[in-house]
Amino acid sequence: MKISKELINGSTGTLVLSLLEERSMYGYELIKEIDKKSNGIFEFKEGTLYPLLHSLESDGYLESYWDSREGKRKRKYYSITHKGKKELADKKEEWTIFSKTVNKIIGGNTYGFNAE
Numbered sequence: 001m002k003i004s005k006e007l008i009n010g011s012t013g014t015l016v017l018s019l020l021e022e023r024s025m026y027g028y029e030l031i032k033e034i035d036k037k038s039n040g041i042f043e044f045k046e047g048t049l050y051p052l053l054h055s056l057e058s059d060g061y062l063e064s065y066w067d068s069r070e071g072k073r074k075r076k077y078y079s080i081t082h083k084g085k086k087e088l089a090d091k092k093e094e095w096t097i098f099s100k101t102v103n104k105i106i107g108g109n110t111y112g113f114n115a116e
Helices: 005-009 012-022 027-037 046-058 082-106
Strands: 062-067 075-080
Touching: 012 027, 012 046, 012 075, 012 082, 027 046, 027 075, 046 062, 046 075, 075 082
Parallel strands: none
Antiparallel strands: 062 075
16 A cells, blocks of 8 residues: 555655664665665655755754765765754654544554554
8 A cells, every 4th residue: 555645745854864863874775774664665766865865964963974985886874963863752752642643533543552
């Protein structure tokens, strides 16, 4: 099942920050990791990801650096900043409240959320 762009657009930044909390990654690696972890449900395209990365970097949530390992092409890696970690914590809390509330309204008990 494909998820609507409307639902995905509101969470793209949070997904990227969450992955970068684990380790630094370059853009294409992020695309592949999102696809893998979502079992193909989220399909980020370069045209979606790179403007988002630039925006997150401009806001101070990410920093980037170039790495060119011997025999490999030069890649721009992104890593989360302290400010980005704070933003991610806030977004996770916001997501928990949002998802529990939606679940409560629609009457579901899915993925460990109980409509209390």
